[in-house]
Amino acid sequence: MSIDATDRAIIEALQSGLPLVPAPYAEVAGWLRLDENDLITRLAAMKESGVIRRIAAAPNHYKLGMTANGMTVWDVDDDALGKIGPKIGALPFVTHCYERPRALPDWPYNLFAMVHGSSRDEVEEKRQEIVALLGDALRASDTLYSTRILKKTGLRLRKKGD
Amino acid sequence: MSTIDEVDRALVNALQDDLPLDHRPFAPLAEKMGLTEDELLTRVANLRASGVLTRFGPFFDAAAMGGAFCLCAMEVPADRFDEVCEQVNAHPEVAHNYERSHKLNMWFVLACETPDCIDQIATRIEQETGLEVMQFPKLREFFIGFRVAA
Numbered sequence: 001m002s003i004d005a006t007d008r009a010i011i012e013a014l015q016s017g018l019p020l021v022p023a024p025y026a027e028v029a030g031w032l033r034l035d036e037n038d039l040i041t042r043l044a045a046m047k048e049s050g051v052i053r054r055i056a057a058a059p060n061h062y063k064l065g066m067t068a069n070g071m072t073v074w075d076v077d078d079d080a081l082g083k084i085g086p087k088i089g090a091l092p093f094v095t096h097c098y099e100r101p102r103a104l105p106d107w108p109y110n111l112f113a114m115v116h117g118s119s120r121d122e123v124e125e126k127r128q129e130i131v132a133l134l135g136d137a138l139r140a141s142d143t144l145y146s147t148r149i150l151k152k153t154g155l156r157l158r159k160k161g162d
Numbered sequence: 163m164s165t166i167d168e169v170d171r172a173l174v175n176a177l178q179d180d181l182p183l184d185h186r187p188f189a190p191l192a193e194k195m196g197l198t199e200d201e202l203l204t205r206v207a208n209l210r211a212s213g214v215l216t217r218f219g220p221f222f223d224a225a226a227m228g229g230a231f232c233l234c235a236m237e238v239p240a241d242r243f244d245e246v247c248e249q250v251n252a253h254p255e256v257a258h259n260y261e262r263s264h265k266l267n268m269w270f271v272l273a274c275e276t277p278d279c280i281d282q283i284a285t286r287i288e289q290e291t292g293l294e295v296m297q298f299p300k301l302r303e304f305f306i307g308f309r310v311a312a
Contacts, residue, residue, distance in 0.1 A: 002228075003227055022200070050223055053223050060215065060216045063214045098301070100233065100300055103296055142264070150251060151257075
């Protein structure tokens with residue numbers, strides 16, 4: 001979808017979040033000199049087109065005790081992936097689930113699923129549920145635990161003309 | 163962790179659902195939880211302040227806005243790790259970067275305005291470090307949940 005200057009202004013205004021007031025859309029509309037209904041219509045259109053996935057809270061896994069984060073990677077039969085992939089993506093403990101290209105011979109894995117847990121044991125336990133779902137389609141797998149966050153920045157939208 | 167009470171816990175779970183696009187979007191949840199809107203919003207503000215919630219608002223999909231993203235990995239020799247980390251992180255296009263327990267021990271996401279730019283930055287990092295940057299672009303997405311049970 002193409003976003004216009006007003007959409008861009010809305011995105012910039014909301015990058016750090018929605019104001020925590022009873023009528024947040026009216027407040028943001030006020031900042032941008034828009035009508036609340038116009039703002040809501042534009043937000044609805046951005047949701048429809050996928051620019052906005054949803055309006056919700058982003059919890060900090062670590063603060064909730066989910067200190068183990070395992071990037072589980074799987075070599076899955078290509079023919080089976082389309083059918084099983086969505087089931088893995090729908091597991092409550094899987095936060096991202098993507099098909100990615102293999103890099104043979106060193107990297108045979110074509111499915112990535114991020115699994116969070118309170119310990120590596122818990123991640124391993126949850127991993128077994130993925131093993132069960134994959135069944136015969138599973139050829140090899142590995143888990144890469146994050147040992148350090150080296151950089152973390154949010155989405156930064158460049159100003160127009162940059 | 164766990165300095166949050168049961169109400170906060172329920173709130174963290176409920177707030178991961180999509181907020182309605184209504185004039186008073188918090189009202190239905192407040193009613194359901196037996197709180198006033200102000201009480202609910204105070205709790206949300208406290209959860210933000212204590213860092214239990216990193217953010218509350220729209221989740222933007224930059225790819226849908228025309229941006230390009232790519233997960234990349236490098237095998238960095240242990241004795242050069244900090245130096246290479248600095249070289250990689252110096253690029254503003256590197257959105258996040260994690261050390262991971264594998265031969266491929268550095269995993270980062272490149273976020274650019276255009277797909278061409280991904281290759282350019284990856285090549286530049288290869289030139290600067292003398293190490294290969296492997297690209298793992300997403301081919302298909304199987305639903306993003308992002309939900310965490312509090």
